Amino acid sequence: MMLRKIIWLGLALLAVTPGCETTPHASSRSRYLIGYTDQQCDDPRGQFYNSRTSRAMVVRADGTGRREIGASLITRSNAWTGFTGWWPDGRAIIGSAWESEENYLWEREHKTFRMTDGNWLLDGCLVDIHTGRTVNLTAVDRVSSYNAGLSPWPGDPKRAKFAPLINGIQHPFVMDIDGHNKKGLSSGPDGFTYGCDVSPDGRHITYNKNYLVYIADADGANPRRVDETPGHTFQFVPTWSPDGKWVLFLSGQHYKYHPYLVRADGTGLRKLADRGTYISAMEPLKYPDFHSGHSDLPVWSPDSQWIYYTAQVGEAVELMRVSLAGNVEQLTHSKPGVAHYHPVVSPDGKLIAFGSNRDGAGAQYVANADGHNINAITTPTPGRIQRHAHWRPLVP
DSSP states (O other): OOHHHHHOOOOOOEEEOOSSOOOOOHHHHTTEEEEEEEEEOOOTTOHHHHHTTOEEEEEETTSOOOEEOOGGGOOSTTEEEEEEEEOTTSOEEEEEEEEOHHHHHHHHHHTSOOOOTTTEEEEEEEEOTTTOOEEESTTTTOOOSBEEEEEEOTTOTTEEEEEEEETTEEOOEEEETTSOSOEEOSSSSOSOEEEEEEOTTSSEEEEEETTEEEEEETTSOSOEESOOOTTOOEEEEEEEOTTSSEEEEEEEETTEEEEEEEETTSOOOEEOOOOTTOOSEEOOOSSOOTTOOEEOOOEEOTTSSEEEEEEEETTEEEEEEEETTOOEEEOOOOOTTOBEEEEEEOTTSSEEEEEEOTTSSBEEEEEETTSOSEEESSOOOTTEEEEEEEEEEOOO
């Protein structure tokens, strides 16, 4: 049920500056591109009819140069794209998806997803943003018709990882960067496994299996559960700190979980922050459908000193950050009903991009890392939503 939450696993400037003014990092903003996903969100017929309008986009971090990426991947009706990341060489990582309308109607009737051959197709593709040249890595020596989470393998430029769905079960896989030599990493064929993240040195992985977090060797050997707190029946999507010393994840009960931290060896578990009554999922649709919410995950700053997340404060979902010592800062102060979502920090640590409906519709914003000098970089448009920002330095 969480699979789609992980995937989607996504013109004119509008300044909205918080009370305490600081100098904006204008030079930093001009040096970055941001990839994101744009889609319709107000079709009352359900998420399929909204999702098929999804398109991968890029825009400069100063709000200029907005354009679509990967349009050539849409070759038939009911196909769409989503922006999921950047490759080290500057190519965009695009999720290319298709679903039959008949399958969605079955899914909606049964309130469950059915990602089977002939009904769904999801691939991870690399797109050159200058030439448009596209490479579909998960289609090479295909192991599944549903492949999420394509990303490079840290510390090894010759490998990549992704998460195919095989016989209804998802597993982390590794492959060569040409798409060949695909191998599974999780222990055993059973248990829904996803959210795989690789340590910065490439020597270990962490993932959640059946909603419990594990750390294992890079080849999947020696898996060990990191949180055995009584009552913590739901752990979710762990991530390594950039310095490789910590693993961050959500833990608690379903829709009642908060950021937790453990050392790289799985010891020293502690709760880092509280999200109040926030369910840790943002709802992109005006008319919610079955499992249509998208997980809203905490993220690291590049120096590994801060974790950015969102939390319920009063009647708004606010942007927050917490230091490793547990010092919490509230970065936004909003009117009732406003929600912020999907924060992500720029590679230099000076800026943060996030989604918000603060101006009436879900758009993308950039602010200083301390929350000041908030600027819209996409136009808040009723009936549409933009989400899942990904930073990339501009390449000359």
